[in-house]
Amino acid sequence: MHTAIIIGSGFSGIAMAIRMKSLGLEDFIILEKSNDVGGTWRDNTYPGAECDIPSALYSYSFEPYLKWEYKWSHQDQILEYIRHCATKYEIYPHIHFGQEMKCAHWDETKSSWMVTTGQGKQYETRSFISAIGQLHFPSVPEFKGEEQFEGAQFHSAEWDHEVQLSNKRVGVIGNAASAVQFIPEIAKTAAHVTIFQRSANWMLPKQDRLYKAWEKKLVRAFPFLLKIYRLRLWLLGGVVFFLMKKGNGLLRSIAEKISIRYINRVIKDTELRKKLIPNYPIGAKRILFSDNYYHALNRSNVRLVTNSIDRINSDSITDVRGELHELDVIIYATGFKTNPFLMGREIIGINGVSIHETWKDGPKNYLGMTVAGFPNFFMMYGPNTNLGHNSILIMSEAQAKYIADCIQKMKDQSWKSLVIKNSAFETYNQEIQERLQNSIWAQIEKSWYKSASGHIPNNWPGRTMEYLRRTKKVDFSAYQVS
Numbered sequence: 001m002h003t004a005i006i007i008g009s010g011f012s013g014i015a016m017a018i019r020m021k022s023l024g025l026e027d028f029i030i031l032e033k034s035n036d037v038g039g040t041w042r043d044n045t046y047p048g049a050e051c052d053i054p055s056a057l058y059s060y061s062f063e064p065y066l067k068w069e070y071k072w073s074h075q076d077q078i079l080e081y082i083r084h085c086a087t088k089y090e091i092y093p094h095i096h097f098g099q100e101m102k103c104a105h106w107d108e109t110k111s112s113w114m115v116t117t118g119q120g121k122q123y124e125t126r127s128f129i130s131a132i133g134q135l136h137f138p139s140v141p142e143f144k145g146e147e148q149f150e151g152a153q154f155h156s157a158e159w160d161h162e163v164q165l166s167n168k169r170v171g172v173i174g175n176a177a178s179a180v181q182f183i184p185e186i187a188k189t190a191a192h193v194t195i196f197q198r199s200a201n202w203m204l205p206k207q208d209r210l211y212k213a214w215e216k217k218l219v220r221a222f223p224f225l226l227k228i229y230r231l232r233l234w235l236l237g238g239v240v241f242f243l244m245k246k247g248n249g250l251l252r253s254i255a256e257k258i259s260i261r262y263i264n265r266v267i268k269d270t271e272l273r274k275k276l277i278p279n280y281p282i283g284a285k286r287i288l289f290s291d292n293y294y295h296a297l298n299r300s301n302v303r304l305v306t307n308s309i310d311r312i313n314s315d316s317i318t319d320v321r322g323e324l325h326e327l328d329v330i331i332y333a334t335g336f337k338t339n340p341f342l343m344g345r346e347i348i349g350i351n352g353v354s355i356h357e358t359w360k361d362g363p364k365n366y367l368g369m370t371v372a373g374f375p376n377f378f379m380m381y382g383p384n385t386n387l388g389h390n391s392i393l394i395m396s397e398a399q400a401k402y403i404a405d406c407i408q409k410m411k412d413q414s415w416k417s418l419v420i421k422n423s424a425f426e427t428y429n430q431e432i433q434e435r436l437q438n439s440i441w442a443q444i445e446k447s448w449y450k451s452a453s454g455h456i457p458n459n460w461p462g463r464t465m466e467y468l469r470r471t472k473k474v475d476f477s478a479y480q481v482s
């Protein structure tokens, strides 16, 4: 029996593994469905894919990297960083590639989890850690006539690099974080790009640039400077962006003005400008950062369509006004199925109860990591740990530390199981949901942060500072042990 099994080798899974090793907990394995590490940074290979959080902050605090070329790194550089960490911390020997976890059962008599993969392998473990992330399953909405389309169609997270887009008429459905990154790239060679926008999004200029040679030299000579820069970025997120998201009227109005000024500065067509101004308060959905999306909209081969899609035909999309948009390729930049969590995975806890049954009214959790009725089961980037104002890796590191501390304590005390008490679980959830109902995310009718019932299952209501404080030391009195 293993001490722990980690599912997934993206940023969270690798952070978890590194933390386990740092405590001398070597008896763990990682089950990875693919043949490489990297998670979302392995899967999302669309042109222009990059991170909208600066790399000095979107990297592990314990592994500063001197090889970043840009302030905001591209997908391949981030993937390289993850591979670098996996190599440096000797994580590869722990990874079982090509094994996709399908179900896990808690065995009360043995106090262990039996994990089964889609490839038919079974593994027994004392602790079981899901690090599969929130943005994992592409969401492709159903449109009338979709199956009739004769050209290629694919989702941005499953980019088909075999499909040549040069000189093609490309339709893009969606205009959020992923779309604004690849549209400027494909517009350079496509015959025409038609963007189907359902709602406008707030966007701020990214002001990305290559690091200058002297900056790189300076940081090499004085690596602590990178830490100071990271601290500055963290505080900027924790103060300015957080307060804006909390609803600070002054900051919100300043940010909205900057965004509108940006539109007016770049977009020449006054009608187009109007279409780009969102009808919801800034921060209620993810704020987008780009230096080239609005510029792409000025191109003669790019058109923004704001009429809804009525149907898809063999070689076109008809909008609700009856206009036909002829297309060779359709790209769905329509995001991910973020809820239910652990979709397509069967997790069976005490008394044979499934996690999906436990979560039928929303994915409850304790600190985003533990669930009542599921002993020795931990989640990383679980419910209510997503951020809109800072780097998610700060949360991942905090979770890795917390979970590793739980596992070590179990070992030291010879505890066989650890499960969050119902009282702590319910009190925590009530607090988080009450706070979220007063947050900016509640002030919008629909977004991927909000379920149809109004429950906000994804986001953390506070600053990262608060999460770090609450997870720093495990309060074992909140857990039942045996």
Ligand code: NAP
Binding pocket: 050, 051, 052, 053, 135, 141, 142, 156, 173, 174, 175, 176, 177, 178, 179, 196, 197, 198, 199, 286, 333, 334, 335, 336, 447, 448
């Ligand atoms: P998303 O934010 O969920 O956006 C989906 C887009 O598709 C929206 O424009 C949405 O319109 C549109 N859409 C969805 N269903 C539709 C339908 N039935 N008809 C018409 N339009 C439809 O997806 P995403 O852009 O892939 O980003 C997902 C998340 O990934 C982000 O929030 C972010 O957390 C992460 N991400 C991060 C980065 C990064 O740089 N760090 C980059 C890419 C993605 P509405 O707005 O009207 O719903």
